[in-house]
Amino acid sequence: MKRLILITFLGLMAQIGFSQEKFNLYDPGSDAKKDLENAVETAKAENKHVFIQIGGNWCGWCKLFHEMTSSDEEIKAYLAANYVPLHINYSKENQNLEMMEILEYPQRFGFPVFVILDSNGNRIHTQSSGYLEEGKGYNKKLVMEFLQNWSLGALNPDLYKKK
Numbered sequence: 001m002k003r004l005i006l007i008t009f010l011g012l013m014a015q016i017g018f019s020q021e022k023f024n025l026y027d028p029g030s031d032a033k034k035d036l037e038n039a040v041e042t043a044k045a046e047n048k049h050v051f052i053q054i055g056g057n058w059c060g061w062c063k064l065f066h067e068m069t070s071s072d073e074e075i076k077a078y079l080a081a082n083y084v085p086l087h088i089n090y091s092k093e094n095q096n097l098e099m100m101e102i103l104e105y106p107q108r109f110g111f112p113v114f115v116i117l118d119s120n121g122n123r124i125h126t127q128s129s130g131y132l133e134e135g136k137g138y139n140k141k142l143v144m145e146f147l148q149n150w151s152l153g154a155l156n157p158d159l160y161k162k163k
Contacts, residue, residue, distance in 0.1 A: 023063045026056050026089040032099040039086040040121040048119065049152055051083035052103070055112035056091035061129060062112040068138050075143060082151040083116075116150045125150050 039050045055062030069075050079085060088096055090107060100106065106113040109128035116125040127150075132142045148154060 023057050023066075025062065025066050026087055026091070028056075028089045028091050028093040030089065032088050032096045033102075035086055035088070036099065036102075036121070039084045040117065040119065043084040043117070044119040046084065047152065048082055048084050049124070049150065050086055050117040050119075050121070051079065051147075052086045052088055052115040052117065053112050054088045054090050054096075054100075054103075054106055054115065056089055058091060059111045061133070064137055065112055065129060065132075068140070068143065072140060075140065075147070078144065078147055082147065082153070114146075119152075124155070 036050075036052075039052075042048075043050045053062070053065065055065075069079060088099055090096060090100070090111060095107075103115050104123060104126070106115050106126045109126065110130065112129045114127040114129065115123060116127070118124050127146060129138075132138050132146060134142070153159075
């Protein structure tokens with residue numbers, strides 16, 4: 001009986017250890033300014049917008065958003081087709097304050113916060129993630145609407161002219 005309890009306990013501990021994999025999307029040591037320049041250059045070449053997610057590895061909501069956008073095939077495909085993604089770290093190790101100033105202080109909305117740039121690097125929208133949340137996660141419909149409403153195609157003025 002003691003052996004069975006020990007085996008059960010060790011199995012449970014192994015599951016807990018594996019399920020608490022460290023979230024490591026954000027790099028406090030990266031050069032955010034250079035990363036932004038590269039993303040804008042890519043967006044210009046690919047005729048896309050830049051989708052910036054600002055947050056940190058400490059942020060549970062950042063992890064939830066990343067899990068949704070990397071596992072939901074529809075969202076993942078839409079992001080890939082319309083945006084150049086960029087993750088900018090904001091943590092006690094590196095708040096990237098120069099980048100926050102360039103992006104017009106998006107940290108005021110909490111984390112994660114999303115910033116959309118056009119292919120010239122101009123900020124066209126900042127989005128609080130709170131409006132996309134539902135319960136203990138994100139609402140897929142709201143996330144898709146947000147991505148669609150700020151895509152290059154949605155901002156085509158020809159769509160809105162009288163014919």
